[in-house]
C-alpha cells in the first residue's frame with residue numbers, strides 16, 4: 001500500500017512546523033526521515049498517524065485521505081512505533097503487544113486464540129517473549145522499544161511509521177531492529193538520527209530542515225558531503241561500507257580541534 005504526503009502543512013502553537021512537504025513512499029519501500037533536532041520529523045510523523053490534523057495539504061494511504069478514513073480504519077492501515085504514551089503504563093508487555101489487535105476487534109473481551117497467537121509470535125520475533133508477563137512500566141528503555149515494535153507487528157498493517165526506533169537500543173539490537181523492519185517488507189517511514197542506519201537499511205531518504213524538505217531520493221545520491229555539512233554542520237567523509245558496499249559516513253566536526261590547535 002502506498003503512502004503519499006501532498007503539500008502538507010502542520011501548524012502548532014501559531015507556528016508552521018511542517019511547511020509544504022510532499023513525499024511518496026511506494027508499497028514495500030522504506031523511507032528514512034532525517035534532519036537536525038527540531039526540524040519537524042516527529043511532527044511530520046504525527047501527521048502520518050493522525051495525531052496532528054493538517055492546516056492544509058493531505059496524507060493519503062492506499063489512495064484514501066487519512067482524515068476521511070476515520071481513526072479505526074486508519075489504525076488498520078498504519079502502525080506506529082513512537083515514544084511511549086501513558087496508555088501502556090498499567091499493562092504487562094503481553095497486554096501491550098495485544099493492543100495491536102484492538103483496531104481489528106469489535107467490542108470488548110474479544111481476544112481470539114488467533115489474536116493471542118499473533119501477540120506471542122510478535123514478541124518472539126523481537127526477542128521479547130521472556131518479558132511477556134512483566135509490567136511494561138518497569139522495563140528498560142530498550143526492552144520497551146522491543147515491545148512497542150511487537151505491538152506494531154501485531155497490528156498487522158501494510159504501513160509502518162517509526163519515530164527514532166533505535167533510541168535506547170544497544171548496537172546489536174539497533175541492527176537487529178532495522179533488519180526485522182526490513183524483513184517485514186512494509187511501506188515504512190522512519191525518523192532516524194543515524195545516517196549510516198538510514199543509508200544501510202532504507203531505499204530512500206528525505207531530509208528536513210526548519211520544517212521544509214530540502215532533499216529526497218536514493219541515499220547514495222542525496223547524502224553528499226555538501227548536503228550533510230549544510231544541514232547538520234558536520235563533515236561527512238563518505239566511504240563504501242566494507243561489508244555491504246552501501247554508503248557509510250565517517251563524521252567529524254566541520255572545524256576539527258586539531259586544526260584549531262595547530263593552525
Ligand SMILES: Nc1ncnc2c1ncn2[C@@H]1O[C@H](COP(=O)(O)OP(=O)(O)OP(=O)(O)O)[C@@H](O)[C@H]1O
Nearest residue numbers: 012013015017035036037038039040041042043044
Ligand atoms: N505541540 C507543539 N506546540 C508547539 N510547538 C511544537 C509542538 N510540538 C513540537 N513543536 C515544535 O516544533 C518543532 C519541531 O519539533 P519536532 O519534535 O517535530 O522536531 P524533531 O525533528 O522530531 O526533533 P528531534 O530530532 O529533537 O526529536 C520544535 O521547535 C518544537 O518545539
